[in-house]
Amino acid sequence: MDLGLTGRTAIVCASSHGLGRACATALAQAGCTVILNGRDAQALQEAATALRSDGATVRTVIGDVADESVQQALIDAGDGQVDILVNNNGGPPLRDFRALDAEAIHAGVDANMVTPIRLAQKVIDGMIERRFGRIVCITSGSVKAPVPGLDLSSGARVGLTGFLAGVARQVAHANVTINFLLPGLFDTRRLAGVHAFNAEKNGVSVEDAAASARDRIPARRFGDPREFGDACAFLCAASSGFITGQSLLIDGGAYPGVL
Incomplete structure (x- = not known):
């Protein structure tokens, strides 16, 4: 499926590992120039090399995305035209x-x-001026179903969702969308940390903690980061301009609600 993104420029924050890297990969495969970011120089270089080997145009900015100078470096790497921003941290x-x-x-x-x-x-004023922009924020499934131990993460991300959901309605007229991707349990380094936390808390092995978590997912497996990356690319597609202010939960059916 052609997503209409050839020639677009995408910043993907915290993209040397995990879900960020999966999003960067999917956007590169869709024809975007991708600006990668991470704090680990070796991991960042490995991610960039892998994408370049597949023919992608890749730029890198090392550092903590919370640092204002790193944020500016990301913008500068886009040569004044950032079409897509994937917020991740x-x-x-x-x-x-x-x-x-x-x-x-x-x-x-x-x-x-x-x-x-x-x-x-x-980035948003430039997007409005060019009449195209896609902002995707990676938050967490805990925004909808809080998880003990992730209270700070859940609270901050709920705040982000509320703030930018209002902004989304202010810029939709200019073909600029803001959406949120809520990952459930995906096979990443972060999930390994969750298993270790739960194992210690409950006095079980890490393997048993992982099995217990997997068994609570109706899909009976953890998510593949590639699935998440493809969902991100879809929200960024040229044909997705009528989707904005939405939170897409990707969790294998683990959340039991209907809303």
């Missing part, structure tokens, strides 16, 4: 809410709410 480590002091709470909100808002502010 690692969530705060799992911990009991009682252990969160003010500094930790502010850091979590900054990373998972303030940073993606700031990036959207930096």
